Amino acid sequence: LKVLVTGAAGQIAYSLLYSIANGDVFGKDQSVTLVMLDIAPMAGVLEGVVMELQDCALPSLKIALQVTIYQQIYEVNLTLVISTTTVEEAFADIDYAILVGAMPRRQGMERKDLLKANAKIFKEQGQALDKFAKKTVKVLVVGNPANTNCLIALTAAPSIPKDNFTCLTRLDQNRAQSQIAARLGVSNDCVSNVIIWGNHSSTQYPDVAHASVKCGDTESSVVSCVKDDNWLNGEFITTVQKRGGAVIAARKLSSAMSAAKAICDHVRDWHFGTKGDKWTSMGIYSNGSNYGIKEGIIYSVPVRIAPGGAFTAVTGLSISDFARSKMDETAEELFGEKLMAMEFMS
Ligand SMILES: NC(=O)C1=CN([C@@H]2O[C@H](COP(=O)(O)OP(=O)(O)OC[C@H]3O[C@@H](n4cnc5c(N)ncnc54)[C@H](O)[C@@H]3O)[C@@H](O)[C@H]2O)C=CC1
Numbered sequence: 039l040k041v042l043v044t045g046a047a048g049q050i051a052y053s054l055l056y057s058i059a060n061g062d063v064f065g066k067d068q069s070v071t072l073v074m075l076d077i078a079p080m081a082g083v084l085e086g087v088v089m090e091l092q093d094c095a096l097p098s099l100k101i102a103l104q105v106t107i108y109q110q111i112y113e114v115n116l117t118l119v120i121s122t123t124t125v126e127e128a129f130a131d132i133d134y135a136i137l138v139g140a141m142p143r144r145q146g147m148e149r150k151d152l153l154k155a156n157a158k159i160f161k162e163q164g165q166a167l168d169k170f171a172k173k174t175v176k177v178l179v180v181g182n183p184a185n186t187n188c189l190i191a192l193t194a195a196p197s198i199p200k201d202n203f204t205c206l207t208r209l210d211q212n213r214a215q216s217q218i219a220a221r222l223g224v225s226n227d228c229v230s231n232v233i234i235w236g237n238h239s240s241t242q243y244p245d246v247a248h249a250s251v252k253c254g255d256t257e258s259s260v261v262s263c264v265k266d267d268n269w270l271n272g273e274f275i276t277t278v279q280k281r282g283g284a285v286i287a288a289r290k291l292s293s294a295m296s297a298a299k300a301i302c303d304h305v306r307d308w309h310f311g312t313k314g315d316k317w318t319s320m321g322i323y324s325n326g327s328n329y330g331i332k333e334g335i336i337y338s339v340p341v342r343i344a345p346g347g348a349f350t351a352v353t354g355l356s357i358s359d360f361a362r363s364k365m366d367e368t369a370e371e372l373f374g375e376k377l378m379a380m381e382f383m384s
C-alpha cells in the first residue's frame with residue numbers, strides 16, 4: 039500500500055504518522071510505503087519528523103537514507119518512508135491520500151473562513167490525484183473546511199470515481215460518542231451508531247436517535263438510557279458542534295491528537311470495513327438519493343463499509359421533524375460554501 043499524508047510537518051501528522059508506521063491503521067503485517075508531503079519551507083521540519091520516526095525504533099520500520107535533501111527515500115523492511123515537497127512524486131501511484139495539509143483556524147474564526155486560503159491547495163491536489171494517483175485511490179480530506187475542500191478536490195479529479203472521496207467527520211462522531219458515554223458512566227466502546235449529519239462545522243447535527251448503548255449482554259437505545267431529551271436536543275448537540283472551537287480556546291491550537299486518532303479510525307474502517315450492523319459517519323458525495331439531501335455537496339451520513347472499502351449509505355432510518363430541520367440547515371450551509379468556493383476557483 040502506498041499511503042500519502044500531506045501536511046506531514048504539521049501537528050496532526052505528528053501523531054498520525056506514528057500510528058500508521060506502527061501498523062495501527064493497516065495492520066502490523068501490511069507493508070506500507072508512507073509518503074510524507076509538505077511545502078518546501080518545511081523541508082527541514084519534515085526531516086526532523088523522519089528522524090523521530092526512525093528513533094521510535096518501531097519493529098517494522100527500517101530506514102536508510104538514500105537520496106537528496108528535499109527528496110529522501112528510505113529503504114525498509116515493512117514500511118518505506120518517503121518525505122518530499124514535490125507534488126508529482128507524492129501523488130504517484132498512491133492507494134490512499136490523507137489530505138491534512140492546510141491552514142488551521144485560529145480563535146474567533148469559523149472553518150469556512152479558511153476557504154479562500156485552502157481552496158487553492160485542494161484544487162491543486164485534486165489535479166495531482168487526477169494525474170498521478172491510481173484510479174482506485176481512496177481520498178480522505180481533513181484540512182478545513184473539510185467537506186467543501188473535498189468537493190473541490192473531487193471536482194478537480196474527474197477521472198476518479200466520486201465515491202473515492204470522503205471527508206472527516208469521525209472526530210465529531212468520537213466526540214458525540216464520548217459525551218454520551220460520560221453522561222451514562224460507561225466506557226466509550228459501549229456506545230455505538232451515533233450519527234453525524236452534514237458539515238464538519240458548527241451546523242453539523244450529531245444525532246443519537248438510532249444510537250445504542252450496551253450494558254453487559256443487553257443493548258438499549260441511548261435515548262431511553264439518557265432519559266433527558268432537553269439535554270440530548272440542546273447542550274449535547276452544541277457541545278459537539280463547538281468542541282473544535284473549545285479546544286482552540288483552551289490550547290491556542292486546534293485539536294491534533296484526537297484528530298489523528300479519528301483519521302486512523304476512519305481509514306481503518308474504510309480499509310477493513312465496519313462490523314456487523316454497526317455504521318460509521320463520513321462525508322461522502324451526495325447524489326441526491328439520501329434522506330432528501332440534494333445532489334452536489336459532500337455531506338456526512340451513516341455508512342456501512344464492506345471489507346476492501348465499498349460503502350453504502352444506511353437507508354430507511356426514521357427522521358423526526360427536529361432532525362429534518364437540523365439536517366436541512368447544515369445542507370444549506372454546505373451549498374453556501376460551495377458557491378463561495380466556486381467564486382474563489384473562478
Ligand atoms: N476535519 C477535521 O475533523 C479536522 C480538521 N483539521 C484541519 O486540518 C488541517 C491541518 O491541521 P494541523 O495539522 O493542526 O495544522 P498545522 O498548521 O500544524 O499543519 C499543517 C501543515 O500543512 C502544511 N501545508 C500547507 N500547505 C500545504 C500544501 N499545499 N501541501 C502540503 N502541505 C501543506 C503546512 O506547511 C503545515 O506543515 C487544518 O486545516 C485544520 O483545521 C484539524 C482537526 C480536525
Ligand SMILES: O=C(O)CCC(=O)C(=O)O
Pocket residue numbers: 142143149182209281282283285286292293
Ligand atoms: O476547529 C477547527 O477549526 C480545527 C480543528 C477541527 O476541525 C476540530 O477540532 O474539529
